[in-house]
Amino acid sequence: MLLEAYFSSLNPLALFRAMPGSIAQGLIWGLLALGVYITYKLLDFADLSVDGSFATGGAVAVMLIRTNMNPWLALLLAFGAGVLAGLVTGLLNTKLGIPPILAGILTQIALYSINLNIMGQSNQAVSVDKYNLTVSLRYVSGDTAAKIKVFTTCILFCVVMVIVLYWFFGTEQGHAIRATGCNPQMARAQGINTDFCKVLALMLSNGLVGLSGGLYAQYQGAADVNMGRGAIVIGLASVIIGEVLFGKLCERRKHAFADTLFAVIFGSILYYLVLSVILWLKFPSDDLKLFSAIVVAIFLAIPYLKNKKKATGGR
């Protein structure tokens, strides 16, 4: 009886209506996921500064837009703020010898205060009615022109960033970063300054995270000092979902690296779609972070358990 009442209370249309919003969010967080991919997969550096630099990007973008700055320019500066955050983590690690995870946590904690200082309080709104925002939740539920605007903007950002990253990691400097992440000893033996490469990759990564934060703050109409909490987990989830679902498919393709980056963005979209289904199922929203952690744990465990099974001959 209870079950019946539960199912009859679910509205399929509501789920359908939630989808566009989830896709837009997935695209915006996809930029963060690209940043996480650079550090976690290419550099082999678990960078936790992301939680801080995401909010920094949001805070910088919102505060600048509130001074009537062009939102596109504000996004560029949000990217720059993220780059600076990455620089700090990189220097803590390479110049002061602080282990990667700790270096990231220190930056993240420091950014909490910095973000409060940027905003002057714990959150700041930026109204879509007052400013010509690049993206907004309002556009998603608005008329067709608004819908087209928000989705083309999001997709444009993702495609441009994938192209830029595909180009960059195909250059001499990009190769050097990949070698640094894969085998630092080999990299140094080939004359690569591994410290410089690490710092550069962290700057690029956090720049993308800052950009993602700047877009997301506009999307939800406010920057909040806590908006980045758990961002690293969502980023990791996207990277891993993309890899587990599309990894094999991408390998065989001509531009495998570009496809892998697109897979990461798809991972992010899927994450938000699943999230919207779970919310639609009336899963308590307080438990969403718990759910995120479980999803990431499961997807991280899959490759490990698969290998283990192979190693023991299927037993």
Added chain:
Amino acid sequence: MGEMLKIENIRKVFNAGTINEKVALDGVNLTLEEGEFVTVIGGNGAGKSTTLNAVAGVWPVDSGRIFIGGDDVTKLSEHKRAKYLGRVFQDPMTGTATTMSIEENMAIAARRGKSRGLSWGITKGEREKYREMLKTLDLGLEDRLTSKVGLLSGGQRQAITLLMASIEKPKLLLLDEHTAALDPKTAAKVLEISDKIISENHLTAMMVTHNMKDAIAHGNRLIMMHEGKVILNIAGEEKKKLTVSDLLAQFERVSGEEFASDKALLS
């Protein structure tokens, strides 16, 4: 002919001031002329690999000086010294980036000692050059330019690492027991390739080995190390006539003790 390598009285102590203190290099002196190919033998902990690492700048030495091709490199960091050196390591995993393709690995090596900018990491012309180079290995790798190095066997990786070390002619080639992790047949093949690359490019080289026969059969000079010092130096005609039993007798005479390492006696 000039001096390619000059090591002046270098010392290195690991874990100084602790109960694990170990004098790894205790005043090593060595000069290599251009074109010399020296094999380095000695028991475990004699300082063979440590000497190579000191030359490569893996860590700074405590005292002494190192010159490569006349330049004082003592204070240079590892990546800055790389332009002088080609290096192949004991572990086949160490010399290559496994998640990158064969051609990408070679392209990285071709840019050793040059500044890396935003031009393409590999060009079409390079690809053809690498294909030709790989052909000379006779391992069928010329058709696998875009294969990930992680898919290759240990012997194939060492062969590629050797090519990488010689793409840009180094002032000095450092081979650190680079066949120790391979099966005998593969080890022989890799040694053959090493000889070929060294003679064709007229390289100056140092090869550390545990295998006395290899040390005698390869190169034109042999040094033996013991407790962080060079204790024996044999070159020219004298080296050509050398046998394993000579070497053991020499070792006992110089060091005043029996050669303890079983590994050095094997094969």
